Structure formats: C-alpha cells, structure tokens
Amino acid sequence: MKNKTIALLGAACFVSGAFVARVADNELSVSVLQEAQKVFGLHFSDAQLDSTVSELEDLKKSYEVLRKQDLPNSVAPALVFNPIPVGFTFETQKSAFEVERPQGVKLPKKRDELAFYTIPQLAELVRTQQITSEELTKFYLSRLKKYGPTLECVTTLTEELALQQARQADKEIKAGKYKGMLHGIPFGVKDLLSTRKYKTTWGAMPYKDQVIDEDATVVQRLQEAGGVLMAKTTLGALAMGDVWYGGKTRTPWDVNQGSSGSSAGSAAAVAAGLLPYAIGTETLGSIVSPSTACGTTGLRPTFGRVSRHGAMALSWSMDKIGPIARSAEDCAIVFNAIYGPDGKDQSVYDAPFNYSPSINPKKMRVGYLKGDFAKKYGFRENDQATLDALQKAGVELVPISLPDLPANELAMTISVEGAAAFDELTRSGRDSLLVAQHKNAWPNTFRTARFIPAVEYLQAQRVRSLLVQQMQEALQDVDVYISPSFASNNLVITNLTGHPCVVVPNGFRDNGLPTTITFMGKLFGEAELLSFARFYQSITPHEEKHPSMDFSKKKKS
Structure with missing residues (x-):
C-alpha cells in the first residue's frame, strides 16, 4: 500500500494548474489524497476530500487532453509579467544615441x-x-x-x-x-x-x-x-x-x-x-x-x-x-x-x-x-x-x-516556469540525458516543481x-x-x-x-x-x- 500511495501521490499534486503525472488504471481515493495533502501542508477532512475525488478524476482527463497539444518551448503563457509599479513612468521622448569616437586609433605593433x-x-x-x-x-x-x-x-x-x-x-x-x-x-x-x-x-x-x-x-x-x-x-x-x-x-x-x-x-x-x-x-x-x-x-x-x-x-x-x-x-x-x-x-x-x-x-x-x-x-x-x-x-x-x-522563497518562480517549459522533457524521461543529475540539477528541480500547487505559485x-x-x-x-x-x-x-x-x-x-x-x-x-x-x-x-x-x-x- 505504501508503494502504491507514493506512486499515486504524483497524480494528486497540482503544478501550475496541472497534476504531476497520470498513473495508468488507478483511481484516486480519499486515502491517496490524505497522503498527498501532507506535501502541501493542508488538513482537509475525509468528507471534504471525498467531495473532491470525482472532480479531480475529471481534471486528470483534462490534463491528458491538454498534453496532446503541441507546446514547443517558444510558446509563452497568456500571463505576462509586468515590472512597472503603480505610479512609475518612464521617458517617452527619444534622443539620438551618442558615443564619442576615440581619436588617433592605430593598429597595434603586436x-x-x-x-x-x-x-x-x-x-x-x-x-x-x-x-x-x-x-x-x-x-x-x-x-x-x-x-x-x-x-x-x-x-x-x-x-x-x-x-x-x-x-x-x-x-x-x-x-x-x-x-x-x-x-x-x-x-x-x-x-x-x-x-x-x-x-x-x-x-x-x-x-x-x-x-x-x-x-x-x-x-x-x-x-x-x-x-x-x-x-x-x-x-x-x-x-x-x-x-x-x-x-x-x-x-x-x-x-x-x-x-x-x-x-x-x-x-x-x-x-x-x-x-x-x-x-x-x-x-x-x-x-x-x-x-x-x-x-x-x-x-x-x-x-x-x-x-x-x-x-x-x-x-x-x-x-x-x-x-x-x-x-x-x-x-x-x-x-x-x-x-x-x-x-x-x-x-x-x-x-x-x-x-x-x-x-x-x-x-x-x-x-x-x-x-x-x-x-x-x-x-x-x-x-x-x-x-x-x-x-x-x-x-x-x-x-x-x-x-x-x-524574496528567496519567490525563487520557486523559476522552478515552476522551468518545469512547464520543459514539461515534455520530464514526462518523456529524456531528462536522464542531461549531464548533471545531482540533487540540485534540473531533472530533480523540474520533478520537485511538479509538486508545487498552482495556488501557491x-x-x-x-x-x-x-x-x-x-x-x-x-x-x-x-x-x-x-x-x-x-x-x-x-x-x-x-x-x-x-x-x-x-x-x-x-x-x-x-x-x-x-x-x-x-x-x-x-x-x-x-x-x-x-x-x-x-x-x-x-x-x-x-x-x-x-x-x-x-x-x-x-x-x-
């Protein structure tokens, strides 16, 4: 049961709005969700979790549909980061770019x-x-x-x-x-x-x-x-x-x-x-x-x-x-x-x-x-x-x-967005081809990011x-x-x-x-x-x- 729970845990974890992985021919249950919510620090009751099971199963099907869409690395999310704070303005008038030319430049002897x-x-x-x-x-x-x-x-x-x-x-x-x-x-x-x-x-x-x-x-x-x-x-x-x-x-x-x-x-x-x-x-x-x-x-x-x-x-x-x-x-x-x-x-x-x-x-x-x-x-x-x-x-x-x-806690931004950018690499298992495979290398970082809830991101x-x-x-x-x-x-x-x-x-x-x-x-x-x-x-x-x-x-x- 423990191994089954761990295997199914991936199927019960949000990542930027998506579950980590599909576990073939297995259904979610209250006991699986009980274990999964420990990853997120949540404490829903059995009754509350029971109410979510059917919707989560439907969402799993949605993820499978979405994963069939071709999403090359070049496709950006619809959400665009805006760095401009309230009240900030920048110049609008453009002037000529000026750099002083050096005088007397000659080819070096060496x-x-x-x-x-x-x-x-x-x-x-x-x-x-x-x-x-x-x-x-x-x-x-x-x-x-x-x-x-x-x-x-x-x-x-x-x-x-x-x-x-x-x-x-x-x-x-x-x-x-x-x-x-x-x-x-x-x-x-x-x-x-x-x-x-x-x-x-x-x-x-x-x-x-x-x-x-x-x-x-x-x-x-x-x-x-x-x-x-x-x-x-x-x-x-x-x-x-x-x-x-x-x-x-x-x-x-x-x-x-x-x-x-x-x-x-x-x-x-x-x-x-x-x-x-x-x-x-x-x-x-x-x-x-x-x-x-x-x-x-x-x-x-x-x-x-x-x-x-x-x-x-x-x-x-x-x-x-x-x-x-x-x-x-x-x-x-x-x-x-x-x-x-x-x-x-x-x-x-x-x-x-x-x-x-x-x-x-x-x-x-x-x-x-x-x-x-x-x-x-x-x-x-x-x-x-x-x-x-x-x-x-x-x-x-x-x-x-x-x-x-x-601020350091916000660094999860890179992990989540990187995991989305290289979603296919992770799910296909081709991340094993990367030279670095240590704990802090991308393969593990991308896998870890699959367990970050969309809400927390x-x-x-x-x-x-x-x-x-x-x-x-x-x-x-x-x-x-x-x-x-x-x-x-x-x-x-x-x-x-x-x-x-x-x-x-x-x-x-x-x-x-x-x-x-x-x-x-x-x-x-x-x-x-x-x-x-x-x-x-x-x-x-x-x-x-x-x-x-x-x-x-x-x-x-």
Missing part, C-alpha cells in the same frame, strides 16, 4: 593586442579602413580555434557565415554605407539564441543536434547593424552553471576553474579576447556570475527591454538578454542595437534609451547597500576600494536598504507584486545604487522585480581570480546606469586587465 580593443577602437580601425572586417574576422577566428578548445567556450563556429558577412560589410563600408560602430565587428551569442542554418543546442545533450531555422530577434538586429556572427557560445545545460554536453567551460584566468554560468562561454570568450563582445542571458545571476568569474563587464537590462523571440525560455517572467563586453560603453553600444519591441515578444516595452556623454554621473543620487557592504565576505576590500574611489571622485553615497520581504506572484511596489518606494530618492555582486538579497530581489544592473571588474582575489561590483539602476534607467559605470571605469583601470594566454602554465586538470 597584433595580439588587437584582441582586447574596445568596440569603439575596433570600429575606428574598420571605419578608417586600417583593417578590413574580413581581416578582423579571420584574426578572431584564429583565436577561437586556438584557445576555444581549452576554454571549452564554443558549441559551434559559424565560420562560413562570418566570412560572408565580413566581406559584405567591407563592400558596404568601401561604398560609403557605414552603419555605425557595430558594422563589421565580430560577435558571439549564447547558444540558447536561435540562428538560421546552425544548431541551437541549449547546452544540453537532448538538444545537441537541434536546429531552429530562424534568427532570434537579437541576432537579427545585430546583423542588421552590420555585425559579424562568429560563434555560438556555451552555456550550462538549459541555462544552469558552466557544465554543458561537451564539457565544462573555463575562466581564462585559471583554466582549472569553471567560468560559472550560465552565460559561461560568452564571458570566457570575451575575457580571453576571442570575441569583442557576446550576448548572454540572465534569469538569476547568469550574466553577473560568469562576468565575475571572467572579469568582464556585463549588462542585465530591465525586464521587458529586449525581445526574447528566438531565445530558449526558462522563466517567462524572469528571463532577460544582455551584452557581455570589455566596458560599460561597449555594453551601451550593443544594447542600443538590440533593445525595443519587435512585435513578437509581448513583454517588451517601447521605452527610449537616451545614452549620451552629456549625462553627468557626479550629479546623480547614488545609494549603496550599507548593511551588505558591512558584512564579512571574500573580496570586501576590493568593494570598499570601489566606494572609496567614487567618493574621492566627488560622488556622494547615501545608505539605502531593500524591502524586507521573503500564484500566491508567490502576489507577494512579488508587493516586492515590485516596495522597490519603487526604496529607490525613489536615488538614481543608481551600488551592491556587492553576490549580495544574495539584491541579486534575487532585482531579478524578480526586473531592475537593470551593470557588473564591472574591481580587482582580484588572493587566488588571482577577478572580482566585480554591481551597479543597479532604476527600471528602464540603463542610460544613467551605464553612464555611471562608464564613469567608474574612467577613474579605475580594472577593465583594462587581461589574462595571460599561456595556458600551459596552468594545465587543465
């Missing part, structure tokens, strides 16, 4: 130094035809082939396409049809963004040969800006960690260490000078974490800023797409090309991005999470040095605190609404604020509320690995946020540090 040039520097070389896009593309292709296998940061090289796009860019530039700073500049995209004719593997064994024959909106927009797609970069399987079906992505600062995840390959490739910039995504730290492990600058935009059309869905209400690059200004240039509605992702807002050199960071109201900075943690000295540098430069820091709500989203509103109140007196990159409350809260962040390198640990600090912005406040991050990088040298590429000194174990 060609390898070109690998670490910023986008404006590379753009100036291409614009003035000191180097062709094809030459630049071949340069980065050679580095990808040389160092990529050691870092395990690439799933697919798009070499044929890249050379074709580079030659086209050269023709356009020579004809005087220069499109801007991304014209002729190579880039990579995290391999959960679809690309025509090339595999989109999601980093996971069950999908390693998958071809989604369309360009994701972000890919399309970068190519329209003249960009040259070089590579699909690795991600931890289904956007978790740095372990993918082909191995473990490494940080170029120490190839014995993983690059964290899940935008593992994008951060590693940029840090190693294999790409000028790459696209990453974040649901709960997937830009912040690998940027820290690799010492890159990463932008996680406001939720609803960048279309996710063509991107693998993990959490429809939390997934965000942003650039990983060498500097805040590089991120601004890329973001300017990819943000805004596309008519396909209904979560995207039509809000302007008015980035300009006229924004004065010294006039911004800057907060900092005093309580988090006061705690003891591994690279506190570097973070304190960041605060000191800003104050010395004339920035006044005002202590603030975040809402005191159970919706109650969590109601608490999330309170969080959105209270964040608005907490930030009403500041334009940006500063947080340790791994202050867990800040990372969780702001991913739930959809606030933007820029993570920038700010030093090194004793073991030689880089550290970062996080600058947070208001909703849709990327222009001010990136301007502030750019200001910090103008008074510190951290983003200019690069790893030694002699990996033989630290052989991978």
Whole structure:
C-alpha cells in the first residue's frame, strides 16, 4: 500500500494548474489524497476530500487532453509579467544615441593586442579602413580555434557565415554605407539564441543536434547593424552553471576553474579576447556570475527591454538578454542595437534609451547597500576600494536598504516556469540525458516543481507584486545604487522585480581570480546606469586587465 500511495501521490499534486503525472488504471481515493495533502501542508477532512475525488478524476482527463497539444518551448503563457509599479513612468521622448569616437586609433605593433580593443577602437580601425572586417574576422577566428578548445567556450563556429558577412560589410563600408560602430565587428551569442542554418543546442545533450531555422530577434538586429556572427557560445545545460554536453567551460584566468554560468562561454570568450563582445542571458545571476568569474563587464537590462523571440525560455517572467563586453560603453553600444519591441515578444516595452556623454554621473543620487557592504565576505576590500574611489571622485553615497520581504522563497518562480517549459522533457524521461543529475540539477528541480500547487505559485506572484511596489518606494530618492555582486538579497530581489544592473571588474582575489561590483539602476534607467559605470571605469583601470594566454602554465586538470 505504501508503494502504491507514493506512486499515486504524483497524480494528486497540482503544478501550475496541472497534476504531476497520470498513473495508468488507478483511481484516486480519499486515502491517496490524505497522503498527498501532507506535501502541501493542508488538513482537509475525509468528507471534504471525498467531495473532491470525482472532480479531480475529471481534471486528470483534462490534463491528458491538454498534453496532446503541441507546446514547443517558444510558446509563452497568456500571463505576462509586468515590472512597472503603480505610479512609475518612464521617458517617452527619444534622443539620438551618442558615443564619442576615440581619436588617433592605430593598429597595434603586436597584433595580439588587437584582441582586447574596445568596440569603439575596433570600429575606428574598420571605419578608417586600417583593417578590413574580413581581416578582423579571420584574426578572431584564429583565436577561437586556438584557445576555444581549452576554454571549452564554443558549441559551434559559424565560420562560413562570418566570412560572408565580413566581406559584405567591407563592400558596404568601401561604398560609403557605414552603419555605425557595430558594422563589421565580430560577435558571439549564447547558444540558447536561435540562428538560421546552425544548431541551437541549449547546452544540453537532448538538444545537441537541434536546429531552429530562424534568427532570434537579437541576432537579427545585430546583423542588421552590420555585425559579424562568429560563434555560438556555451552555456550550462538549459541555462544552469558552466557544465554543458561537451564539457565544462573555463575562466581564462585559471583554466582549472569553471567560468560559472550560465552565460559561461560568452564571458570566457570575451575575457580571453576571442570575441569583442557576446550576448548572454540572465534569469538569476547568469550574466553577473560568469562576468565575475571572467572579469568582464556585463549588462542585465530591465525586464521587458529586449525581445526574447528566438531565445530558449526558462522563466517567462524572469528571463532577460544582455551584452557581455570589455566596458560599460561597449555594453551601451550593443544594447542600443538590440533593445525595443519587435512585435513578437509581448513583454517588451517601447521605452527610449537616451545614452549620451552629456549625462553627468557626479550629479546623480547614488545609494549603496550599507548593511551588505558591512558584512564579512571574500573580496570586501576590493568593494570598499570601489566606494572609496567614487567618493574621492566627488560622488556622494547615501545608505539605502531593500524591502524586507521573503524574496528567496519567490525563487520557486523559476522552478515552476522551468518545469512547464520543459514539461515534455520530464514526462518523456529524456531528462536522464542531461549531464548533471545531482540533487540540485534540473531533472530533480523540474520533478520537485511538479509538486508545487498552482495556488501557491500564484500566491508567490502576489507577494512579488508587493516586492515590485516596495522597490519603487526604496529607490525613489536615488538614481543608481551600488551592491556587492553576490549580495544574495539584491541579486534575487532585482531579478524578480526586473531592475537593470551593470557588473564591472574591481580587482582580484588572493587566488588571482577577478572580482566585480554591481551597479543597479532604476527600471528602464540603463542610460544613467551605464553612464555611471562608464564613469567608474574612467577613474579605475580594472577593465583594462587581461589574462595571460599561456595556458600551459596552468594545465587543465
């Protein structure tokens, strides 16, 4: 009876409005429901449970009907997360995007130094035809082939396409049809963004040969800006960690260490000078974490800023797409090309991005999470040095605190939405093909999520609404604020509320690995946020540090 009860338990548990599994030829009973309700912490009487049995049996039949509907990962729920609190407004007037062109840029005597040039520097070389896009593309292709296998940061090289796009860019530039700073500049995209004719593997064994024959909106927009797609970069399987079906992505600062995840390959490739910039995504730290492990600058935009059309869905209400690059200004240039509605992702807002050199960071109201900075943690000295540098430069820091709500408990959002996104993977048993099978890996997380009642998920989203509103109140007196990159409350809260962040390198640990600090912005406040991050990088040298590429000194174990 005990085994039967456990087997039937799955059939009596709601998950986002659906029962976990159908147990063939078995009917529900009061005794089964008595056991099932213990999972939920409920205490209905036998009489009350008896009244529900027939309706639950009918619902089981409904689930079977619904499961016959074809629901690819690209189909979003009818419910769309709204990050905008009551009383919040964003700018509606759009001004011209402005970035100062660097003066006197020349090709370096040592060609390898070109690998670490910023986008404006590379753009100036291409614009003035000191180097062709094809030459630049071949340069980065050679580095990808040389160092990529050691870092395990690439799933697919798009070499044929890249050379074709580079030659086209050269023709356009020579004809005087220069499109801007991304014209002729190579880039990579995290391999959960679809690309025509090339595999989109999601980093996971069950999908390693998958071809989604369309360009994701972000890919399309970068190519329209003249960009040259070089590579699909690795991600931890289904956007978790740095372990993918082909191995473990490494940080170029120490190839014995993983690059964290899940935008593992994008951060590693940029840090190693294999790409000028790459696209990453974040649901709960997937830009912040690998940027820290690799010492890159990463932008996680406001939720609803960048279309996710063509991107693998993990959490429809939390997934965000942003650039990983060498500097805040590089991120601004890329973001300017990819943000805004596309008519396909209904979560995207039509809000302007008015980035300009006229924004004065010294006039911004800057907060900092005093309580988090006061705690003891591994690279506190570097973070304190960041605060000191800003104050010395004339920035006044005002202590603030975040809402005191159970944010960590709301992380079930990812589990439930992820379980729905990969429902077929779980029910088919193909989740056994994923490399990671430990307790905290996706297979178990998705199975566990089947036991989360739809009512509890919706109650969590109601608490999330309170969080959105209270964040608005907490930030009403500041334009940006500063947080340790791994202050867990800040990372969780702001991913739930959809606030933007820029993570920038700010030093090194004793073991030689880089550290970062996080600058947070208001909703849709990327222009001010990136301007502030750019200001910090103008008074510190951290983003200019690069790893030694002699990996033989630290052989991978």
